[in-house]
Amino acid sequence: MSRPHRRATVHDIAAAAGVSRGTVSRVLNGGYVSAEARAAIEAAITEVGYVPNNAARALKMRRSQAVAFVALEPHSLFLDDPNIGSIMLGANAALSLADHQMVSLVVESARDTERVARYLSGGFVDGAIVVSARTRDPIIKVISELALPAAFVGHPPDLDQSIPFVGIDNAGSAQAITARLLAGGRRRIGMIAAALDRDSGIDRLAGFKAALGTAYDAELVADVPHYDYGSGVKGMRALLAAEPAIDGVFAASDAIAAGALEALREAGRSVPGDVGVVGFDDSTWAVRCQPQLSTVHQPAKQLGSCAAQLVLRQLRGEVLEPGGQLLPTPIVWRESA
Amino acid sequence: MSRPHRRATVHDIAAAAGVSRGTVSRVLNGGYVSAEARAAIEAAITEVGYVPNNAARALKMRRSQAVAFVALEPHSLFLDDPNIGSIMLGANAALSLADHQMVSLVVESARDTERVARYLSGGFVDGAIVVSARTRDPIIKVISELALPAAFVGHPPDLDQSIPFVGIDNAGSAQAITARLLAGGRRRIGMIAAALDRDSGIDRLAGFKAALGTAYDAELVADVPHYDYGSGVKGMRALLAAEPAIDGVFAASDAIAAGALEALREAGRSVPGDVGVVGFDDSTWAVRCQPQLSTVHQPAKQLGSCAAQLVLRQLRGEVLEPGGQLLPTPIVWRESA
Numbered sequence: 001m002s003r004p005h006r007r008a009t010v011h012d013i014a015a016a017a018g019v020s021r022g023t024v025s026r027v028l029n030g031g032y033v034s035a036e037a038r039a040a041i042e043a044a045i046t047e048v049g050y051v052p053n054n055a056a057r058a059l060k061m062r063r064s065q066a067v068a069f070v071a072l073e074p075h076s077l078f079l080d081d082p083n084i085g086s087i088m089l090g091a092n093a094a095l096s097l098a099d100h101q102m103v104s105l106v107v108e109s110a111r112d113t114e115r116v117a118r119y120l121s122g123g124f125v126d127g128a129i130v131v132s133a134r135t136r137d138p139i140i141k142v143i144s145e146l147a148l149p150a151a152f153v154g155h156p157p158d159l160d161q162s163i164p165f166v167g168i169d170n171a172g173s174a175q176a177i178t179a180r181l182l183a184g185g186r187r188r189i190g191m192i193a194a195a196l197d198r199d200s201g202i203d204r205l206a207g208f209k210a211a212l213g214t215a216y217d218a219e220l221v222a223d224v225p226h227y228d229y230g231s232g233v234k235g236m237r238a239l240l241a242a243e244p245a246i247d248g249v250f251a252a253s254d255a256i257a258a259g260a261l262e263a264l265r266e267a268g269r270s271v272p273g274d275v276g277v278v279g280f281d282d283s284t285w286a287v288r289c290q291p292q293l294s295t296v297h298q299p300a301k302q303l304g305s306c307a308a309q310l311v312l313r314q315l316r317g318e319v320l321e322p323g324g325q326l327l328p329t330p331i332v333w334r335e336s337a
Numbered sequence: 338m339s340r341p342h343r344r345a346t347v348h349d350i351a352a353a354a355g356v357s358r359g360t361v362s363r364v365l366n367g368g369y370v371s372a373e374a375r376a377a378i379e380a381a382i383t384e385v386g387y388v389p390n391n392a393a394r395a396l397k398m399r400r401s402q403a404v405a406f407v408a409l410e411p412h413s414l415f416l417d418d419p420n421i422g423s424i425m426l427g428a429n430a431a432l433s434l435a436d437h438q439m440v441s442l443v444v445e446s447a448r449d450t451e452r453v454a455r456y457l458s459g460g461f462v463d464g465a466i467v468v469s470a471r472t473r474d475p476i477i478k479v480i481s482e483l484a485l486p487a488a489f490v491g492h493p494p495d496l497d498q499s500i501p502f503v504g505i506d507n508a509g510s511a512q513a514i515t516a517r518l519l520a521g522g523r524r525r526i527g528m529i530a531a532a533l534d535r536d537s538g539i540d541r542l543a544g545f546k547a548a549l550g551t552a553y554d555a556e557l558v559a560d561v562p563h564y565d566y567g568s569g570v571k572g573m574r575a576l577l578a579a580e581p582a583i584d585g586v587f588a589a590s591d592a593i594a595a596g597a598l599e600a601l602r603e604a605g606r607s608v609p610g611d612v613g614v615v616g617f618d619d620s621t622w623a624v625r626c627q628p629q630l631s632t633v634h635q636p637a638k639q640l641g642s643c644a645a646q647l648v649l650r651q652l653r654g655e656v657l658e659p660g661g662q663l664l665p666t667p668i669v670w671r672e673s674a
Contacts, residue, residue, distance in 0.1 A: 007460070007483070049482065066461070092443040101456045104441035106429040119438045121345070121388045124403070124461070146344070146388060258625065265627070288566055288595065290602070290627075323571055 008048040009037050015233045017043035064207040067095055067311055068120060069104040070126040070139060081255075082283040083300040084131065087153060090304025097314050100126075107139065117142040127151075127311040129304075133159055134198070149314035151307040152218055154200060155324055165324035170200050174207025177249050177278050180294075182211065182337055186248030186276050190220035192235035192260060194227045194252040204280065219243065221240040228254060232259020240267055248276045248337065254285035257293050257317060257336070274335030291335035299327045347386040353381035359649075404648055405457060405465040406441040407476060418564060418592075419620040420637040421468065422491060427641025428466055435649050437463075444476065454479040464488075464648040466641075470496055471535070486651035488644040490535060491591045491643055492661055502661035503643040507537050510633045510666040511544025514615050515587050518674055519548065523585030523613050527557035529572035529597060531589040541589050543615065556580065564589060569596020577604050585613045585674065591622035592667050594630050594673070614673030626674035 010028070010139065017040040026033050027041045044050075069091055072085060092102045103125060105116050117139050120128060125286045127149035133140055143150045144160040151166035151246045181189055191208045195201030222238040224231035232251060236259065239246055251257035257279030260270055269275050271291060279286060282297035313320060347365070351358045361455060364378045366665060381387075388656055406428055429439045429537040440462060442453050458479050464486035470477055480487045481497040489502035513578050528545045532538030546553050559575040561568035569588060573596065576583055588594035594616030598608055606612050608628060616623060619634035643662065650657060 064461070066456070067491070088443060089445060092445065092449070096446060096452065099452065101452055102443060106425060106439060106441070108426060108429065109521070111433050112429070115436065115438055119403070124401070140406050205533060229621070244609065262625075262627065284566075291601065 008050040010050075010202035013044045016047050017041045045094075045329040046189065047130035057249075060171040064124055064126055065099065066101040066103050066125045067316070068125040069102050070107060070116065070120075070128055071104065071132045072107050072132040072134060072137060072139070073132065080197075081253075082285065083298055084286070085297035085308075087131060087304035090301035091308040092304070093301075094305040095312070098308075100312070100315075101309075113138050118276060121146055126166060128313055129307045129311060130139075148266045149311050151310035153303050153307050161194035161322050164310045164320050164322070166303055166310065167324060167325045167326055168298060168303075169201035169330045171207040171210070173331075174205075174280070175211045175251065177280070177294075177296050177331055178208050178211035179275055180331060180333070181248045181278055182249065184248075184276060184337060186337075188220070188243055188246045189215075189248045189250065190222065190239040190243065190246050192232060192239065192256050193253060194224045194231055194235075194256060195277060196223060201252060208250055220246065224297060227255055229255045229259040229262075230258035233263045234259075236263035236265075240264075246275060249278070251277060251279045254279035254281040254293055254295055255282045257295070258285050258289050261289055261291075261336070270337050272335065278337045282332050286332070286334070289336065294333045294335070294337045295329070297330050297332050299329070302327055310321055345387040347387075349385040350378060350381045352385050353384050354378045375432045376645070399491075401461055401463055402436065403438040403440050403462045404645070405462040406439050407444060407453065407457075407465055407467045408441065408478070409444050409467065409469040409471060409474060409627065418590075419622065420618060420635055422639035423637035424468060424644075427638035428636075428645040429641075431645035432649070433534050435645075437649070437652075439645075450475050451624040455484060456485055463652055466490065466644045466648060467626045469535075485551045486648050488647035488663075490640050490644050501657050501659070502664055503640055503647065504661060505640075505666045506587055507540035507636060508544040508547070510668075511541040511587065512616070513544075514631075514633050514668055515545050515548035517670070518585045518586060518613055518615055521585075521613060521674065523674075525557070525580055525583050526552075526585035526587065527576040527580065527583050528587045529559045529561060529569060529576065529589060529593050531561045531568055531572075531593060533560060536587060545587055545628065553666070557583065561593070564592055566592045566596040566599075569593035570600045570641050571596075574599035574604075577652065578608075583612060586615070588614060588616045591616035591618040591620045591626075593632055594632070595622050595626050598626055598628075598673070609672065615674045619669050623669070623671070626645035629666070631670045631674045634667050634669050636666070639664055 008321065010021050010024050015025045019037055019041060023033055023037055024041055027038055069088060088104060095102045107113055107116050121142050129144055129151050131153045133152045140159060150163050152163060153168040154203040155165040193201060193205045218331050219242050220239065221233035224235045232255060235256065239249065249260055251260050258279050260277055264271055265277055281291045281294045286293040286295050347358050347361045351361045356374055356378060359372055360370055363379055364375055391585035414662040425441060432439045444450055444453050454476050465480055466488050468490045470489045470491065477496060480567060487500050489500060492502040492504040530538060530542045556579055557576065561572045569592060572593065576586065586597055588597050594614050597614055601608055601612055608614050616630045616632040619632045623632045
């Protein structure tokens with residue numbers, strides 16, 4: 001049952017066919033050899049199970065036909081954020097149509113960072129899509145220095161401005177859904193703000209403040225580290241402690257909103273009767289919750305597909321304008337507010 | 338703001354240094370050149386921003402130091418199954434320690450299948466980890482034919498038996514948790530069985546039957562296509578229609594169990610009072626549910642890390658025994674039964 005794990009080489013073909021390696025190479029590269037030698041070599045190719053090495057061909061063309069999909073912060077992305085799967089599938093579909101192989105790379109440790117930076121600079125990929133980019137990340141530095149065709153999903157303002165991005169208007173979307181809560185008659189509205197070390201977190205809080213204007217009360221903001229369920233439970237408990245009369249909550253993600261619903265249940269508050277809750281993402285969480293969430297729709301699949309297009313256009317030689325594009329984020333109003 | 342997108346070559350260095358390409362190659366490969374030429378070439382390398390092509394080096398060594406992580410059925414894996422992220426992170430951590438780059442490949446369409454098969458056979462990776470392998474998949478065929486060092490997560494019995502696997506005992510685990518439901522005094526126990534076209538689905542149903550023995554009633558099995566929440570809602574409605582006196586349910590996944598809780602809420606049944614519900618996976622669903630799920634723990638991270646070890650051992654030249662290993666799956670008893 002054991003298998004030989006060595007790939008057959010030109011050398012093996014030559015030995016099996018009883019010809020020189022040069023003759024085998026001529027056949028493989030479409031050159032002239034005698035009919036007899038060609039027949040012997042073709043039989044030998046089948047016999048030894050030779051498969052041409054496309055990595056070699058890619059190298060000759062200086063193109064690998066592969067594009068990296070780099071997920072920074074994989075723990076929160078892969079375990080807590082249901083959008084990452086959709087972004088990946090969207091990017092893969094667009095790259096696949098253009099006959100490019102998407103290779104997804106996980107960066108979790110310092111060791112990963114170094115190795116992925118080497119991989120990106122090593123000729124294995126022609127370009128890169130980066131999700132959750134952060135300033136001063138060594139991987140972003142490598143991409144900038146190499147001028148590797150790249151695109152960001154999201155748009156931290158202080159990153160290499162020559163790298164195009166696709167994202168959403170976090171501030172505008174947060175402002176719009178908070179305004180809708182206000183329009184529904186809620187008067188003591190709090191926010192569970194998350195990831196305030198990232199542009200998405202900062203912008204969602206800015207939008208919340210903008211919607212409330214002079215009614216904004218810093219006491220009614222619970223600051224939690226991650227966009228996850230557990231943070232939502234804790235954040236909501238903190239808000240209830242700070243203001244028992246709270247009647248509206250904007251959660252920075254659907255997972256946080258789901259956690260908030262749990263904490264409100266614990267506290268005996270009804271939703272949307274006593275407290276209206278809204279989320280952000282329109283991920284699978286939104287429809288699993290009881291009641292289902294009113295939320296901001298993130299076009300995750302399209303974000304992936306647009307980022308892939310930005311890389312493919314650079315690979316076709318287009319010089320893109322700096323900057324990026326923001327995709328629309330409609331509000332989806334369900335039952336939680 | 339536009340950037341040149343061509344990688345600098347040996348030719349560029351030679352032009353900038355005013356020496357021949359052969360001289361540049363000698364420096365890059367550690368050969369002898371005059372101190373003067375060396376200084377000029379080193380300055381030129383910095384000037385043109387040359388980065389050595391590791392893909393070329395990998396090719397020469399016939400090793401890419403990369404291992405593919407191939408997720409078949411990406412839709413259900415990436416969007417419905419919270420385990421896939423943990424399996425990926427587990428595999429990545431183990432490969433990273435051994436200085437191998439994990440490249441995750443998505444296979445969603447026929448186009449993807451062909452391209453990924455070419456990629457696997459093209460010298461870009463040294464081995465592959467395959468999740469959700471299915472018989473007759475063209476990708477499995479390519480791996481078998483190439484004798485590419487590989488490992489499966491899961492163990493469909495009719496796949497290439499020379500490829501090692503790591504998995505869990507689905508039948509034994511299902512039997513154990515059903516027995517625990519029975520031991521709690523439940524008498525009319527149904528199952529929401531899913532994915533009966535796959536070994537995991539078939540084995541979980543077999544374990545359920547084995548636990549019930551002569552008490553098994555085929556009327557109390559709802560057969561749903563996927564391991565997802567929506568299937569759980571529908572499956573539970575079907576069971577309630579078939580047997581209004583049902584007092585226990587084994588759901589083939591935690592996501593299904595979460596859907597079942599929703600359908601039971603709709604029908605005005607209390608959990609665990611009227612109906613005891615148990616799941617399978619111990620994924621993030623289990624603790625998000627209300628009440629939290631009693632379930633079978635799947636060691637997702639370890640599955641990924643063991644599969645990576647199986648590939649690494651082959652890359653080190655070990656010839657593995659055929660077959661595989663089953664990891665323990667403790668029962669986690671919470672509040673839903």
